[in-house]
Amino acid sequence: MTLVPSSTPLTNFTLLTFDIYGTLIDQETGLSTALLRSSHLSTLAPTHPYKTSRSTLLRAFAAHERAIQSAHPTMLYRDILASTYKRIVQDLVAHNEPQVDEEGLEEAAQDFGRSVASWPAFPDTVDALKRLGKRYKLAPLSNIDRESLAGTLANGLDGAGFAATYTAQDIGSYKPDLRNFEYLFKHAGDDFPGLFGFEDEGEGEGEEVRREKVKGRILHVAQSLWHDHVPAAQLGLESVWVDRGGVLGSKLEGEVVEKARFGWKVGSLKELADIVEEAWAKEGK
Template sequence: MAFTTASNIPWTRVKALSFDIFGTLVDWEGGIDDSMRATALGPYLPKDRKQRMLDIERHDTAIQRDNQTMLQCDIIAEGLRRYAAELKVVENGHLTQDQVEEACKQYGGRIGSYPAFPDSVDAINRLRKHYKLIPLTNVDNQSFDDTLSGPLAGCRKSFSAVYTAEDIGSYKPSQKNFDYLLDHLKSDFGVEKGDLVHVAQSLFHDHGPATKNQLMSVWVDRGGDMGGEVEGAQEKFGFQMRVQTLGELAEIVDAAFG
């Protein structure tokens, strides 16, 4: 897929960037996979990483859709519980139900330890020189605070506000999350929709609704398996630019400001 050009976004006129965090700044897939394989379920998971990612995403997405106020740490724990049932680890005598429950509890509590991508902290601190930076994240408050105290500790002072799924009461791609973002940007900072760029990895959770809301957006294509089919992505999801790292975006913005 060809890269789109920086000229599609008027960087010197933009006032704020909203961010997906887990998948964009933090390695969501790597964190999930490492945490999942570290549990007692690890030996009984499929050997193919892509299959593991797509399987667990299928469970998590269904749970989010049906349980909009459940905390993300509990959603992924339930996702692993359903995955264990699908793999029949208890039925086949590999684990007891108590062992599965302990694995799910352990797994659900590790979101705050998922590693940041190497470019994330430096890029955020460069971008803060030009814009208000606002995470719009699908995780719960405690997990995000743990992340800001750990892998993204260098970013805490760079964020002007944080809008979480727990505070909003729903999960992206719900329209409610983007209504909350736009309403609060205007009331809290005086930023209008046309002065905002949404920056995210997930095509499904972020770029679909961003396009629906006529927002400018940048796809940070981290090359993972989750978040939507990449074939024909620009035509389907309508983002203005594709980059492969947040550092690349920071370089484009710095160049725009001369």
């Protein structure tokens, strides 16, 4: 992963797009809490690696989640979670943990899939979004389904003030697929033509010209190197790495992190809001 300081003034951007889970929502706490409270993992011995090491638990989750997303790009995220839960439990059974009945497994898997709405926001998230919303339009570009995102918006992100939402369910694929970002460029230009200098929806503008204008005014804000910053670098999309210091999205990436490039690095969304306000103040705006 490489910080290549951007020469683009922060005041030049008009739309901030966000990865939600891991960047705005404390995905690691939400996942680990839901897993350890589940009927199958709660009964594990206190010395089991899943109970003594959150990193071990999250690594097991991430390995299965990524494989399922890759094999089933149109599967709803809540069903991705349910399938991931089943594979974790099946691994436990394969390692001589107690057998489980299929009906109980299905019920527990569905409960885990619905847990997204209860995952907490990071403490700095909502206030920082409100501050950033004074300068830019805000929109998530998230590996999520619409129903799960609605639960998050009604709970942890209540008051976030998003102008639009772009989900994996809308697009039919999961990041890091480049289609997710191309969808963003097309639909953001259509949804907010005024943000990008279009007098109307495309009259007199070639498709590639529109795409470049849109891309040049978007700043993508994300924690995950693999899901977000690698594809952003491939497409020449400016980005901010919010390094939350967790396991998912950074330390799990292995060699692929060397492909990640970003123009800014912050430790929290509050830090980004501070930097943005300072940049605008310098220009007297």
